[in-house]
Amino acid sequence: MSDQNLSNGSFGDLPETRDESQIVIKDLWKIYGRDPKRILKKELRNLSKEEIQKKTGCIVGMKNINLNIEKGKFYILMGLSGSGKSTLVRSLIRLVNPSSGSITINGENITKMNHEQLLQFRRKTFGMVFQHYGLLPHLTVLDNAAYGLKVKGMPKGERYAKAMRTLETVGLKGWEDYYPGSLSGGMQQRVGLARALTNDPEILLMDEPFSGLDPLIRRQMQDELVELQEKMQKTIIFVTHDLHEALKLGDRIAILRNGEIVQEGTPEEIVTQPADAYVQEFVRDASPAKVLTAGSIMEEPHILLYAWEGPKTALTLMHSKKRKSAFVINKSRKFLGVVTTGSLERLLALPERPSGIPESSLKKVSTVTEDTILEDLFSIVSENPYPIPVVDENGKFKGKVTTDQIFESISPLEGDEHV
Ligand SMILES: Nc1ncnc2c1ncn2[C@@H]1O[C@H](COP(=O)(O)OP(=O)(O)O)[C@@H](O)[C@H]1O
Numbered sequence: 001m002s003d004q005n006l007s008n009g010s011f012g013d014l015p016e017t018r019d020e021s022q023i024v025i026k027d028l029w030k031i032y033g034r035d036p037k038r039i040l041k042k043e044l045r046n047l048s049k050e051e052i053q054k055k056t057g058c059i060v061g062m063k064n065i066n067l068n069i070e071k072g073k074f075y076i077l078m079g080l081s082g083s084g085k086s087t088l089v090r091s092l093i094r095l096v097n098p099s100s101g102s103i104t105i106n107g108e109n110i111t112k113m114n115h116e117q118l119l120q121f122r123r124k125t126f127g128m129v130f131q132h133y134g135l136l137p138h139l140t141v142l143d144n145a146a147y148g149l150k151v152k153g154m155p156k157g158e159r160y161a162k163a164m165r166t167l168e169t170v171g172l173k174g175w176e177d178y179y180p181g182s183l184s185g186g187m188q189q190r191v192g193l194a195r196a197l198t199n200d201p202e203i204l205l206m207d208e209p210f211s212g213l214d215p216l217i218r219r220q221m222q223d224e225l226v227e228l229q230e231k232m233q234k235t236i237i238f239v240t241h242d243l244h245e246a247l248k249l250g251d252r253i254a255i256l257r258n259g260e261i262v263q264e265g266t267p268e269e270i271v272t273q274p275a276d277a278y279v280q281e282f283v284r285d286a287s288p289a290k291v292l293t294a295g296s297i298m299e300e301p302h303i304l305l306y307a308w309e310g311p312k313t314a315l316t317l318m319h320s321k322k323r324k325s326a327f328v329i330n331k332s333r334k335f336l337g338v339v340t341t342g343s344l345e346r347l348l349a350l351p352e353r354p355s356g357i358p359e360s361s362l363k364k365v366s367t368v369t370e371d372t373i374l375e376d377l378f379s380i381v382s383e384n385p386y387p388i389p390v391v392d393e394n395g396k397f398k399g400k401v402t403t404d405q406i407f408e409s410i411s412p413l414e415g416d417e418h419v
């Protein structure tokens with residue numbers, strides 16, 4: 001892997017190539033202009049995009065890109081206009097031919113494929129959604145959605161049945177016989193999405209698909225895409241220059257500048273540890289409340305009681321730790337509720353003391369999972385006097401989040417003047 005850690009790149013810490021990477025991009029360059037090979041020679045390759053353009057008249061589209069993308073991830077490419085996002089996403093299907101480097105998808109090096117192999121591979125593996133919809137105006141919504149299957153040679157009945165199903169998935173049932181021109185922008189983009197999905201591609205490429213839409217429609221489309229992806233679990237490469245869109249949708253984000261990747265990581269890493277001033281500028285308006293999760297700030301509780309513990313033991317423990325309430329779990333660590341010293345004292349006063357802590361003396365409180373973002377925790381802490389228990393999808397106890405922790409984690413770092 002040492003060849004990935006190129007000293008001339010600004011991107012030193014690359015993730016190791018792992019087996020689960022579906023897309024592996026190595027040392028990828030694109031030079032637009034005459035004789036790109038001469039620029040890839042030693043003297044020129046280390047110059048900046050601007051210097052290369054001044055000296056040679058060629059434009060650097062991608063410079064030494066190294067990237068691994070895992071199957072099923074929602075992967076965001078972000079950067080200012082002209083930073084190389086479209087060049088990169090298009091090179092994945094060789095709508096742009098890289099000048100050097102390799103792209104391996106599902107173990108196949110697509111930079112080595114001939115025209116015929118490439119066509120087949122594209123049809124089998126990819127769906128693409130563009131900013132400007134790219135619909136065929138003289139075909140109905142149904143024919144547009146079924147277009148990819150027609151190209152594949154699927155019989156009419158079969159391809160229409162499939163296309164109807166995807167149109168329904170994207171909320172366009174009843175619009176099959178209309179022409180694209182009579183649909184709103186949002187609906188046309190739904191057709192674009194349906195067309196890409198009808199093929200049931202493994203990898204979905206989306207180049208600023210929502211950029212042309214009104215803010216409200218755009219947000220609605222984002223929500224629906226999130227929901228759809230929960231079900232589909234496809235690999236999605238999504239280009240945007242909108243940080244909020246990136247944070248809402250992405251599992252991981254790569255930030256491009258002048259054809260290079262300047263930072264790659266989870267939304268949380270990008271927002272909390274921007275690599276340089278360019279990234280910082282991007283994330284300036286990002287609220288940590290939208291990216292930090294309960295899992296990233298949770299702590300161990302002071303005490304954790306087991307339901308079979310006697311009320312007397314529990315009370316002694318709570319007194320010794322000066323706690324008025326405690327979380328209670330069962331043998332398999334499932335979270336059961338909160339017990340207070342008051343309710344334990346009432347149990348002790350009963351003529352027949354129970355041997356454990358009965359469910360009836362527990363307060364039920366709202367729980368959250370590790371991926372709950374802080375923004376969603378605010379409303380829960382405000383209506384709840386206890387710390388919030390964090391549980392996994394089976395209800396197993398993982399940790400607690402307190403109001404203090406939430407506010408500490410979103411306050412500015414230079415917090416000294418804030419008491
Ligand atoms: N066909 C082309 N010929 C020459 N230069 C191009 C071509 N396509 C893109 N570029 C240049 O490559 C750089 C990256 O462009 P692009 O990938 O479209 O960026 P983005 O999608 O991030 O806006 C820009 O400087 C752009 O001007």
Ligand SMILES: [Mg+2]
Pocket residue numbers: 085086087
């Ligand atoms: Mg672009």
